[in-house]
Amino acid sequence: MPKTTRRRYAVVGLSNRAIGQYVLPMIGHPKLPEYGNYSQHGEVVGICDIDLARVEAFNQAMGTAIPCFLTSDLGRMIEQVRPEALIVAGPDGTHVDGIVAGLNHGIDVISEKPMVIDAAQARRVLDAHSQSKGHVYVTFNYRYTQTHMMIKRLIMEGRVGRVTNVEMTWNLDTYHGSSYFYRWNRDRAMSGGLSITKSCHHFDLVNWWVNDHPQQVFAYGALNYYGPNSPHKPQGKLSAAEVRERSPYRLRWAAPWLDRPKDDHLIAYEKVFNLPYEKQYPQDPPFDIFDEAIDIEDTYSAVVRYRGGASLSYSANFSAPWEGYTLGINGTHGRIEARHYTEPSRCPFPADNHETLNYYPIFGQRQVLEVLRVDGGHGGADPMLKxxxxxxxxPQSKELGLLADARQGAEAVMVGEAVWRSIKENRPIEIEPLG
Ligand SMILES: NC(=O)c1ccc[n+]([C@@H]2O[C@H](COP(=O)([O-])OP(=O)(O)OC[C@H]3O[C@@H](n4cnc5c(N)ncnc54)[C@H](O)[C@@H]3O)[C@@H](O)[C@H]2O)c1
Structure with missing residues (x-):
């Protein structure tokens, strides 16, 4: 039987992710059943954020009175509301302070991915972890999709033998890919860049499937689609507002005559429940995808070598005509293939979300494996993770090791950091063992 004691959680960063994935489910608001109801199992006893007005507006909208604190009072929050665990869910570059504070107070920390944004921050977390009785759980929800669990199971059963190399091409479309350039993610100091804030999901999957530690990375990449030199930036003597309005990305997805498809990433930018967002996004002028301030890449080709000899060839593009991935996993005794359309409704061709895996024993006939369909955010992963x-x-979590720890959180980030550093320095980057 599931345990029913209510655990006390405090939230660091009232992000839209935190609201949708953790706080609303814990409140279990009767008018918002789509977020689930975990109020029997946990309660939010405190929230800290740089934006108190945002937290207060949230309390007002929900009819709650959750104590709110400024991030600078994080320590005071922990001492005053005595949470049993922290949920760290602000922008990626801010996670480290929340995680270390939680561990220093001896409590568990649930961190949104990526755990941190570089190896130096990862070491701060691991040092604090080694001195603490608290644990760190990193919410790599992509591990929880039916397809990804099935791949892990096939590999664990030895169906491909020893994994030799992985081919992964993961593209984001002009809708979702561009959304990062309207938000804090476009700033390396806040996100580490897309090779961390987004690709950490992909690197974590491969680390987990291969069940090995990444050792060396070589990569090429650039900012090709967004930023001031974008080939899609409207030209001429235009005001900032005209540039925005005429952007082909806006016209494709946000023209006033279009009904927008649902995408939490863009809604995030546009305010959920009309909460203020002003501390993070001073509204005048609004962030635009052609801004000078963008300092990250939107295109990557990378090769990763693992300590046991396997390798990954990885390609990512954040302005593609359709979103999803193609994947091949080769082993000494077989091959797995997958193709995934993240949002069939946005594909410029007929696509559906019927998913299969192809499994080929190395000398045998192809076997097509049907993937179970489940409801819920991120292909049913979010409800399972919660x-x-x-x-x-x-049971699947125990069988497959679904819940990532601090070391696994660190290794996904270290691959992402090695990718952008390799691009900048035009050389292979070694990933130091975590010891
Ligand atoms: N696992 C997933 O599928 C998934 C999806 C979306 C976002 N995320 C992750 O969730 C986190 C939040 O992303 P989001 O886009 O929802 O964020 P967001 O932009 O909606 O909100 C960020 C919040 O953090 C606050 N904030 C800013 N600096 C802070 C600081 N120093 N301390 C505390 N709070 C601070 C802001 O005021 C805002 O309330 C990120 O780590 C992101 O990578 C994960």
Whole structure:
């Protein structure tokens, strides 16, 4: 039977992710059943953020009175509201302070991905972890999709033998890919760049599937689609507002006559529940995808070598005509292939979300494996992750090792950091063992 004691959580960063994935489910608001109801299992006893007006407006909208604190009072929050665990869910570059504070107070920390944005921050977390009785859980929800669990199971069963190399091409479309350039993610100091804030999901998947430690990375990449030199930036003597309005990205997805498809990343920018966002996004002028301030890449080709000899060839593009991935995993005894359309409704061709895996024994006939369809955010991953975190460990979690720890959180970030550093320095980057 699931345990029913209510665990006390405090949230660091009232992000839209935190609201949708953690705070609303814990409140279990009767008017918002789509977020789930975990109120029997946990309660939010404090929230800290740089934007008190945002937290207060949230309390008002929900009819709650969760104590709110400025981030600078994080320590005071922990001492005053005595949480049993922190949920760290602000912008990526801010996670380290929340995680270390939680560990220094001896409590567990649930961190949104990426755990941190570089190896130096990862070491701060691991040092604090080694001195603490608290644990760190990194919410790599991509591990929880049916397809990704099935791949892990096939590999664990030895169906491909020893993994030799992985081919992964993961593209984001002009809708979702561009959304990062309207938000804090476009700033390396806040996100580490897309090779961390987004690709950490992909690197974590491969680290987890291959069950090995990344050792060396070589990469090429650039900012090709966004920023001031974008080939899509409207030209001529135009005001900033005209540039925005005439942007082909806006015209494709946000023209006033279009009904927008639902995408939490863009809604995030546009305010959920009309909460203020002013501290993070001073509204005048609004962030635009052609801004000078953008200092990250939107295109990557990378090769990763693992300590046991496997390798990954990885390609990512954040302005592609359709979104999803193609994947091949080769082993000494077989191959797995997958193709995934993240949002079939946005594909410029007929696509559906019926998913299969192809499994080829190395000398045998192809086997087509049907993937179970499930409801819920990120292909059904988000509800499973919540249950795993807030109620009890799922059998699949124990079987496959779904819940990532601090070291796994660190290794995904270290690959992402090595990718952008390799691009900048035009050389292979070694990933130091974590010891
Ligand atoms: N796992 C997933 O699928 C998924 C999806 C979306 C976002 N995320 C992650 O969730 C986190 C939040 O992303 P988002 O886009 O929802 O954020 P957001 O932009 O909606 O909100 C960020 C919040 O953090 C606050 N903030 C800014 N600096 C802070 C600081 N120093 N301390 C505390 N709070 C601070 C802001 O005021 C704002 O309330 C990120 O780590 C992101 O990578 C994960």
């Amino acid at each position: 249950y795993d975190l807030f109620v009890e460990r799922l």
